[in-house]
Amino acid sequence: MRRDGTQDSWINLILPLGLILGLVLLLSLNIEGNNQGRETTALEIWLKVIVGYLAAGTEIAAAIVIGGAVIRSIVAYLRLLFSRSKQHFDATEGVRLQLGRVLALGLEFTVASDILRTAVAPTRQDILNLGAIVLLRTLLNYFLEREIEQGEQRRLPQPQLDRSVQ
Template sequence: MEELFKQFTSYLASGVEGAAAVIIAFAAVEATWRALQVFFARPAEPDEAKEGVRLRLARWLAVALEFELAADILRTAVAPSWNEIGKLAAIAALRTILNYFLQKEIEQNSQRQRAVSGPSPLQGQAAPGSADVRR
C-alpha cells in the first residue's frame, strides 16, 4: 500500500510540474504575441505597453513558480531524507524570493498606474463621520 501511495504521489508531482510547464509555455506565447503587437502597432505610450507585457508575463511566471514548488513538496513528502529536505528548503527559499520580488514589482507598477490615472471616485471621499480637513 505504501509503494502504491509513493507511485501515485510521484505521478501527481509530475502532473503538477507538467501543468507549470504548460503555464510557462502559454505565458511565453502570449508575451511574444503581445510584444509583437507593441512592436508593430507603435502605441502612443510604448514604455507603458512594454511594461504591461512584462508584468503580465511576470504574473504568469509567479503562478508557475507556485506550481513548481507544489510539485517539489509532493516529491519530498514521499521520501523525506535530510538531503531532500535540504534541497526543498533551498528551492523553496529561492522560489519564494523570486516570487516576492515579482510581486513587489507588480504592486509598484499598480501604484504607478493609480498615480497616473488619478484617484478613483471613492478615494477622494472622507469616511462617514470624519471631518474633511482638505483646503
C-alpha cells in the first residue's frame, strides 16, 4: 500500500516538471520557416478565413464562459458574505471549486482556438508555438484539476470507523 502512495507522489512530481521542461525546450527552439517556394491556393486562403472566424468564435465562447462564471461566483460569494450562515468556509470552498471547474472548461476552449488557428498550412514555427501554448495550458489545467480534486476530497465527510462491527 505504501509503495503505491510513493509511486503516486513521484508521478505528481515528475509530470509537472516534465511539462515545464518540455515548455522551456519548445520555447528555446526558434525555427525560421521558409515559405518562399510555396504557393498559396485560393482554397487555402478561404480555409484560413473560415478557420480564423471559428477560432475567434471559440475565443469569444471561452471569454463568455469564464466571464459568466466569475460574475456568478462573485454574486454567490457576496450572498455568503452577507448571510449569517455558520457554514461560511464550506460554502466558500464550494464557490471556489465551481469557479475552478469552469476555468478548466475555459482553458479547453482556448486550447481548441489555438489548434484551429494552426490547422491550415502551419509552418514548423507555428507548430512549435502551438506545442508550447498547449503545454502551458495543459500544465495550468493539470494543477487546476488537482486542486479541484483535493478540494472535493476535503468537502466529503470522512468515514467514521464503526467499532461495534469489530
